[in-house]
Amino acid sequence: MNPATLPDAGEVGYSQISVAGPVRLAFVSGQVAWRAEGGAVPGSLAEQAAVVVENLRHALDALGAAPDDIVQMRVYLTDVRPQAQEIAMTEIMRFLGGAQPSLTGIGVTALAAPDLQIEIEMVVQAPG
Numbered sequence: 001m002n003p004a005t006l007p008d009a010g011e012v013g014y015s016q017i018s019v020a021g022p023v024r025l026a027f028v029s030g031q032v033a034w035r036a037e038g039g040a041v042p043g044s045l046a047e048q049a050a051v052v053v054e055n056l057r058h059a060l061d062a063l064g065a066a067p068d069d070i071v072q073m074r075v076y077l078t079d080v081r082p083q084a085q086e087i088a089m090t091e092i093m094r095f096l097g098g099a100q101p102s103l104t105g106i107g108v109t110a111l112a113a114p115d116l117q118i119e120i121e122m123v124v125q126a127p128g
Contacts, residue, residue, distance in 0.1 A: 049091035067099035080107035
């Protein structure tokens, strides 16, 4: 929902309010630019965001869910300048494919390892 009494978040690809019915909710831990098979963390924010989104897709697949099932996302960035936000949101919007969950961006000074720049967690309506 994007009520007229709140800023229109739909213009930038998310919703001010998400409503979940009587369903099972899955809480997906924050995903960072770590791959299941290991390897180095990419250096750029764009590359890290792509790996994070890939991990989010894997989580949705494991749940049998799709982006439309996402109720809420939290995006943690170590750099909240407009340029960094645009890089992150471009990858996130591509991942969402038109779905508009509630979304909160949070600036942090550090994540789980010094080379990490972005982390995203989700709350998902779990099918079945």
